[in-house]
Amino acid sequence: MSDPLRIGIAGLGTVGAGVIRILQQHADLIAQRAGRRIDVVAVSARSKGKDRGVDLSAYDWVEAAPDLALRDDLDVVVELIGGEDGDAKALLEAALGKGIAAVSANKALLAHHGCALAAKAEQAGVPLMYEAAVAGGIPIIKSLREGFAANDIKAVYGILNGTCNYILTTMRETGRSFADVLKEAQDMGYAEADPTFDVEGIDTAHKLCLLSALAFGVKPDFEKLATCGISTITATDISNAQELGYRIKLLGISKILDGKIIQMVEPCLVPEHSTMGAVEDAFNAVFVEGDFVDTGLAVGRGAGAGPTASAVVADLIDIARGHTGVPVFGVPVDSLADAQWGDPGDMVSRFYMSMIVKDEPGVLAEISAIMRDHDISMEAVQQKARDPQNPVPIVIISHEARQAAIAAAIESVAALDSCVEKPVLMRIESF
Ligand code: HSE
Numbered sequence: 001m002s003d004p005l006r007i008g009i010a011g012l013g014t015v016g017a018g019v020i021r022i023l024q025q026h027a028d029l030i031a032q033r034a035g036r037r038i039d040v041v042a043v044s045a046r047s048k049g050k051d052r053g054v055d056l057s058a059y060d061w062v063e064a065a066p067d068l069a070l071r072d073d074l075d076v077v078v079e080l081i082g083g084e085d086g087d088a089k090a091l092l093e094a095a096l097g098k099g100i101a102a103v104s105a106n107k108a109l110l111a112h113h114g115c116a117l118a119a120k121a122e123q124a125g126v127p128l129m130y131e132a133a134v135a136g137g138i139p140i141i142k143s144l145r146e147g148f149a150a151n152d153i154k155a156v157y158g159i160l161n162g163t164c165n166y167i168l169t170t171m172r173e174t175g176r177s178f179a180d181v182l183k184e185a186q187d188m189g190y191a192e193a194d195p196t197f198d199v200e201g202i203d204t205a206h207k208l209c210l211l212s213a214l215a216f217g218v219k220p221d222f223e224k225l226a227t228c229g230i231s232t233i234t235a236t237d238i239s240n241a242q243e244l245g246y247r248i249k250l251l252g253i254s255k256i257l258d259g260k261i262i263q264m265v266e267p268c269l270v271p272e273h274s275t276m277g278a279v280e281d282a283f284n285a286v287f288v289e290g291d292f293v294d295t296g297l298a299v300g301r302g303a304g305a306g307p308t309a310s311a312v313v314a315d316l317i318d319i320a321r322g323h324t325g326v327p328v329f330g331v332p333v334d335s336l337a338d339a340q341w342g343d344p345g346d347m348v349s350r351f352y353m354s355m356i357v358k359d360e361p362g363v364l365a366e367i368s369a370i371m372r373d374h375d376i377s378m379e380a381v382q383q384k385a386r387d388p389q390n391p392v393p394i395v396i397i398s399h400e401a402r403q404a405a406i407a408a409a410i411e412s413v414a415a416l417d418s419c420v421e422k423p424v425l426m427r428i429e430s431f
Helices: 014-025 027-034 065-070 086-097 107-124 140-147 162-174 178-187 202-216 235-243 305-321 363-373 403-414
Strands: 005-010 038-044 076-079 101-104 153-159 246-257 260-271 283-290 294-301 348-357 378-383 392-398 424-428
Touching: 005 014, 005 065, 005 086, 005 305, 014 027, 014 038, 014 305, 027 038, 027 305, 038 065, 038 305, 065 076, 065 086, 076 086, 076 305, 086 101, 086 107, 101 107, 101 305, 107 202, 140 202, 140 283, 140 294, 153 202, 162 178, 162 235, 162 246, 162 283, 202 246, 202 260, 235 246, 235 348, 235 392, 294 305, 348 363, 348 403, 363 378, 363 392, 363 403, 403 424
Parallel strands: 005 038, 005 076, 076 101, 260 424
Antiparallel strands: 153 246, 153 283, 246 260, 283 294, 348 392, 348 424, 378 392
16 A cells, blocks of 8 residues: 555634544545545644544644644645635645645635636646535536536536525424524534625635636636525515425526626525425535536535535545546636626526515506516516505516516615515526
């Protein structure tokens, strides 16, 4: 058997402790598969004394994570600190600069600085692996870089945040509040350190940036991504969707439209009996459309210690095997293009709209006139109560319309005296 692969791990939170657990529990199995052992040599985290449920006594303790890169006894650093800057970035820059291979689960860092880091890795001739950064246990990075490499990719989309999917599923099944279910998702180790990143769609956007880069050979460009999360979705929207035969899912969508890439992150209605509608709990699903392969789908747990750590260890096994020659984003950094981004306003779909309005004669006529003036045809309109003393909910389903037209129409509805709350607008996607 060859010499062991010597690794240093920075960050011993949910995922870091999960990586140590797998490496300890499956040491022999991994050695057999990789052809050599993977030995943890040093670790670094904020608090040395904390009980993480794993035995760290055999490893050197390094106080400052970036100092791992100063050591001469490491083949790989594993960055599980998180955050788009700070120690995570310093460690990866130092390690790659010195020619040490790197594994990271840090989608925020890669979405913002992926190109520069990939250039450093390429220059040094070492791998920068990040399977755990997108969709936890689903090997979607490897699939896009290798398995789908023969195809011109037309679209990549799906459910990319386990926390949001868990919240939406549990709210629908139990009627419990958003805040209550979010707390549970945090306790289960699904959510980011700052759960705003999950519920406001930022985590999905980070992941989608990386998928777009891999699918379309463009530089990751987080700034160009329009993002909307799930924090304003109410139990009423969830039950309205259910009554209509839909489920609400936070989707990341990246597709080619008229030669440009349209990227968006937003909650959408999907048919409850569709494949996407059936992906529940903390599961993720990623669809890939290629010209020869047609549509491929991968489903699996997208969050939590086990799935995410499993992806980190898979990267380590690839490095141990010497399977390291694949460019970070599927093509050499010099070949990554500046993307031509399209306008999500050009996307045509059916839409769900809900609004709270005064229950008076003429209100529906006003709303209909606004829809007509924006060239929007309505498939269904439902007033969901009758109460002349109090505002009532109205739900509208449109026929196919341009997003920009619907957005303008909803703004006009919001400005009506009869409309008492900001209306809700969601795309209906039929995958
Ligand atoms: N917080 C992420 C999620 C898990 O809920 O999907 C790690 O990417």
